[in-house]
Amino acid sequence: MEFPIAGVTVNPLFLAGIGFLVGILGGFFGVGGGFLAGPMMFWAGVPMNFVVGTDLAHMTGKSLVAARRHRALGHVDIKLGTLMVAGTIPGVELGAQVIERLKHTGSVDTVVGTAYVAILLVISVFTAWESLRALRKKATGPEADPLVAEEALGVEDALGFEGIATRVHGISLRPMISLPQSGIGSISLWTVLAVGFITGVLAGVLGVGGGFVRMPMLVYLIGVPTHVAVGTDLFEIVISAGFGTVTHAIKGNVDILMALVMQTGAAVGAQIGAISTSYVSGPKIRLAFSVLPLIGAVMVLLKLTA
Amino acid sequence: MPGSKRSVSFQTMNEVSKHHPRKKIVSPEPDAQTLVRNFLLELIVYGILVIAYFLVVLRWLAEPLNQLFHSNLITYAFVALGLMLAQGIVLEYVTSFLLEQLRPEDLE
Numbered sequence: 001m002e003f004p005i006a007g008v009t010v011n012p013l014f015l016a017g018i019g020f021l022v023g024i025l026g027g028f029f030g031v032g033g034g035f036l037a038g039p040m041m042f043w044a045g046v047p048m049n050f051v052v053g054t055d056l057a058h059m060t061g062k063s064l065v066a067a068r069r070h071r072a073l074g075h076v077d078i079k080l081g082t083l084m085v086a087g088t089i090p091g092v093e094l095g096a097q098v099i100e101r102l103k104h105t106g107s108v109d110t111v112v113g114t115a116y117v118a119i120l121l122v123i124s125v126f127t128a129w130e131s132l133r134a135l136r137k138k139a140t141g142p143e144a145d146p147l148v149a150e151e152a153l154g155v156e157d158a159l160g161f162e163g164i165a166t167r168v169h170g171i172s173l174r175p176m177i178s179l180p181q182s183g184i185g186s187i188s189l190w191t192v193l194a195v196g197f198i199t200g201v202l203a204g205v206l207g208v209g210g211g212f213v214r215m216p217m218l219v220y221l222i223g224v225p226t227h228v229a230v231g232t233d234l235f236e237i238v239i240s241a242g243f244g245t246v247t248h249a250i251k252g253n254v255d256i257l258m259a260l261v262m263q264t265g266a267a268v269g270a271q272i273g274a275i276s277t278s279y280v281s282g283p284k285i286r287l288a289f290s291v292l293p294l295i296g297a298v299m300v301l302l303k304l305t306a
Numbered sequence: 307m308p309g310s311k312r313s314v315s316f317q318t319m320n321e322v323s324k325h326h327p328r329k330k331i332v333s334p335e336p337d338a339q340t341l342v343r344n345f346l347l348e349l350i351v352y353g354i355l356v357i358a359y360f361l362v363v364l365r366w367l368a369e370p371l372n373q374l375f376h377s378n379l380i381t382y383a384f385v386a387l388g389l390m391l392a393q394g395i396v397l398e399y400v401t402s403f404l405l406e407q408l409r410p411e412d413l414e
Contacts, residue, residue, distance in 0.1 A: 001360070004372040012360055057390055064394035242387055249383030252375070256386040257368055260393055264356045267397040268349065 006050040006255035014044060015258060019058060019265030026266070027066040027273020029289045030233035031211030032059045032241060035296045037262075046258070053253030054262070056244040061259070062266035063237040069274035070231030077181040077228050080192065081235040084214075087196025088203070088240065095204015112205060113304045119202065120293035120300075123216050128290035130220070134283035165223030182224040182232075195221050203240075211237060212293050219286065226282030231274075355400070 001012045018040045022033030034055050041051045070076050102108040173188040199214045211233055218229035248254050277285060374382045 001364075004368060005375050012364075016356055057386060060387065061390040061394040064391060065398045068395075068398050242391075245387050245390065246383045249386045250379050252379055254383070254386055256371060256382075256389060257364060259386070259390060260367075261360070261364070263390065263393055264359055264397070267394065268351075271398070 001261075003255050003258050005257060006046060006054070008045050008047070008050075010044050010046065010258070012261045015041075015261045016265030018044075019062065019262035019267075020269040021265075023062050023066070023266035023269020023271075024273040024276075025269075025292070026059075026062055026211075026234065026237075027069065027270040028230070028276055028285070029211070029273075029292060030066075030215050030230035030237075031292060032063070032237050034059065035212075035292075035299060039299070046255075049253045050255050050258070053245070053248030053251070054255050054259045056241050056248055057254050057256060057259035058262040058266055059241040060238060060245050061263040062270045063234045063241060065267045066270035066274045067231060067234040067238055069271050070227075070234060070277075073227075073231070073274070073278060074181075075227045075231030075277070076235050077179055077224065077232045078235065079177075080179050080182055080218075080222070080224065081232045081239075083177075083189070083192045084196035084199070084218075084232070085236055085239050087193035088200035088236065091197040091200020091202075092204040092240075093200075094197075095201045098201070098205050109304070113300055115205065116300050117297045117304075120212060120297040123212065124290045124293040124297070126220075127216055127286050127293075131283040131287035131290065135287070164220050168221050169223060179222075179224075182222070182228050184223060187222065192222065212296060215289065216286075226285050227277055230277060230285070351400075355397070 002009045018037050022037045025031055025033045025036065032055075037055050037058070038051050041055065042048060046054065067076060071078075099108060099112070102111055168191055169184070169187055171188045171191050173190045175189050176186045177189050177192070178185055179187065195217055199217055202213045214236065215229050215233045218224040218232060219226055224232065245254060249256070280288075371382070371385070374385060
C-alpha cells in the first residue's frame with residue numbers, strides 16, 4: 001500500500017504487526033515501545049524523520065487505549081500522573097538544552113550513548129535483582145509484606161527493597177499530599193514534582209519517551225504499586241506523546257495514515273497487554289520488564305560500535 | 307466464670323464451623339484459558355475491523371489528508387492528533403462492546 005505523505009510503499013499488515021507487538025509491550029509494561037518500533041519502521045523503508053514523528057503519533061493512540069483499559073481496572077492514578085507531567089515538561093526542556101550544549105562540544109553521541117547504556121543497565125540489573133528478591137520474599141509466606149493498595153486493586157504485589165520509597169515518604173517538605181489510588185497516605189508534593197523532573201531530564205537527554213525510566217521510578221522512589229505505575233505511566237505517555245505528535249506534525253514529520261494503520265494493530269495489543277497485567281503479580285511484571293532496558297542498551301551499544 | 311464462658315463460646319464456634327464451613331476467599335486466579343480465548347476473540351474482531359479499515363476508510367482519508375499535509379501543516383497536526391485519539395476511543399469502545407456481547411465465558 002502506498003502512503004503518499006511519507007512517499008513510501010509499505011505492507012499495511014506489517015505496520016499493523018509492529019503496532020500489535022509494541023502494543024502488547026505498552027499495555028503490559030507501560031512503555032511507549034519506540035526502541036522497537038523505530039528500527040522496524042526504518043527497516044521497512046520509512047524515512048527516519050517520519051519514523052520518529054509517526055511512531056510518536058501511533059504511541060499516543062495506543063497509550064490512550066491501554067490507559068483507558070488500565071483505568072477500568074483501577075490502575076491509573078490521574079492525580080499522580082498530572083503532577084508528574086507538571087514536573088516532566090520542564091525536565092524535558094532542560095534535557096534538550098543539555099543536548100544542545102553537548103552538540104557544541106562535539107561529544108554528544110559518545111556522552112549520551114554511554115549515559116544511556118549505563119542508566120539502562122543499572123535499571124535492568126536493579127529491577128531484576130529486586131523483583132527476584134520480592135518473589136523469594138513472597139514465596140517464604142509470613143515475611144511477605146504486601147503493599148497497601150494490594151487488596152484494593154485485587155492484584156498481587158510486593159517489593160523486595162523498600163528502603164528508598166520509605167525514605168522518600170519521610171521527606172516532610174510542605175505541602176503534603178495524599179495519593180489514595182496508589183495507597184500513599186502522605187508524600188511531599190515537591191518529591192513527586194522532583195521525580196517527574198528527573199524523569200523528564202533523563203528523557204530529554206536520552207531522547208526516549210521515558211517509560212524505561214518512569215515506571216521503575218514510580219515503583220522504587222514513590223512507592224506506587226507496579227500495576228498502578230504501569231497505568232499511570234501510560235496516562236503520562238498519552239500527554240507527552242500527544243504533545244510530541246503535534247510538534248513533529250507541524251515540522252512535517254508525521255504520516256498520520258501510517259500511524260492510523262499501526263494503531264489498528266496496537267489497539268488490540270495494548271488491550272491484551274493491559275488485561276494480562278491482572279493475571280500477573282507485580283514482581284513478575286518487574287522481572288519481565290528488566291529485560292527491556294537491556295534490549296535498549298544492546299541496541300545503542302551496537303549503534304555506537306557500528 | 308469469664309474463662310469458662312469463653313471456652314464454651316469457642317466450642318460453640320467450632321461446632322458451628324464444622325457444620326457450616328466458612329467459604330475460603332479466593333483472590334482472582336489466573337485463568338489461562340479465558341485469557342487465550344479473549345485474545346483469540348479480540349484478534350478475530352480486530353482482524354475484521356482492520357481489513358474493513360484498509361479497504362474503506364484509508365481510501366477515503368488518503369487524498370484529503372495528503373492535500374492538507376501539503377497545504378496547511380498546523381491544521382494537519384491537530385487533525386492528526388484528533389484522528390489518533392478518536393480512533394483509539396472508537397476501537398476501545400467497539401471491542402469492549404463486542405466482548406461484552408459475546409461474553410467469552412458463555413462460549414465454553
